[in-house]
Amino acid sequence: GAGVSQSPRYKVAKRGQDVALRCDPISGHVSLFWYQQALGQGPEFLTYFQNEAQLDKSGLPSDRFFAERPEGSVSTLKIQRTQQEDSAVYLCASSLRNYNQPQHFGDGTRLSIL
Amino acid sequence: QQQVKQSPQSLIVQKGGISIINCAYENTAFDYFPWYQQFPGKGPALLIAIRPDVSEKKEGRFTISFNKSAKQFSLHIMDSQPGDSATYFCAAAQISGSARQLTFGSGTQLTVLP
Numbered sequence: 262g263a264g265v266s267q268s269p270r271y272k273v274a275k276r277g278q279d280v281a282l283r284c285d286p287i288s289g290h291v292s293l294f295w296y297q298q299a300l301g302q303g304p305e306f307l308t309y310f311q312n313e314a315q316l317d318k319s320g321l322p323s324d325r326f327f328a329e330r331p332e333g334s335v336s337t338l339k340i341q342r343t344q345q346e347d348s349a350v351y352l353c354a355s356s357l358r359n360y361n362q363p364q365h366f367g368d369g370t371r372l373s374i375l
Numbered sequence: 376q377q378q379v380k381q382s383p384q385s386l387i388v389q390k391g392g393i394s395i396i397n398c399a400y401e402n403t404a405f406d407y408f409p410w411y412q413q414f415p416g417k418g419p420a421l422l423i424a425i426r427p428d429v430s431e432k433k434e435g436r437f438t439i440s441f442n443k444s445a446k447q448f449s450l451h452i453m454d455s456q457p458g459d460s461a462t463y464f465c466a467a468a469q470i471s472g473s474a475r476q477l478t479f480g481s482g483t484q485l486t487v488l489p
Contacts, residue, residue: 309475
């Protein structure tokens with residue numbers, strides 16, 4: 262498909278487990294963003310990549326959150342030692358050029374921590 | 376810190392009516408203002424966006440009105456249809472500055488009655 266693809270769509274984990282969420286951006290898109298969307302709220306910024314460089318990680322809530330994009334395309338968001346407050350939808354967005362707009366979103370991964 | 380305030384939280388409109396959603400921002404460095412539409416289980420999809428050098432932009436039934444001095448912008452949906460029932464988010468970003476991520480409002484759940 263031509264859109265942003267995220268996997269898995271749903272993830273259930275027990276508190277304390279590590280999880281990894283994958284994002285396949287639109288082919289050729291330079292910029293990649295991760296957002297966290299709590300139930301009934303707007304998405305909140307987590308981190309931003311331009312190609313393989315992580316230029317901004319100011320939104321990551323703790324050092325348990327880690328993101329990478331080693332080859333400048335696919336990105337992985339990893340959460341270590343998950344906690345209940347990590348339950349949310351994690352959205353990935355990509356954009357074509359350095360201006361970073363418009364951003365095209367995937368359908369997200371819904372993470373539930375038991 | 377809520378940099379983009381959105382109202383109302385929910386809105387019910389009759390088919391054929393006009394839906395109006397309002398947003399206010401604080402950061403005068405913002406120079407890109409998009410509106411996103413989100414259906415349940417889906418990622419946000421860009422509807423329309425405006426830069427601060429114009430006061431109004433229209434695309435089909437959707438119009439953004441922008442008031443730079445008041446730091447406010449609004450979305451008008453003309454001839455609202457039941458298929459428009461969704462959650463709408465305003466957002467803001469800096470095209471040329473360092474804060475290239477989108478800052479979202481808290482969302483408006485729109486219901487269009489048949």
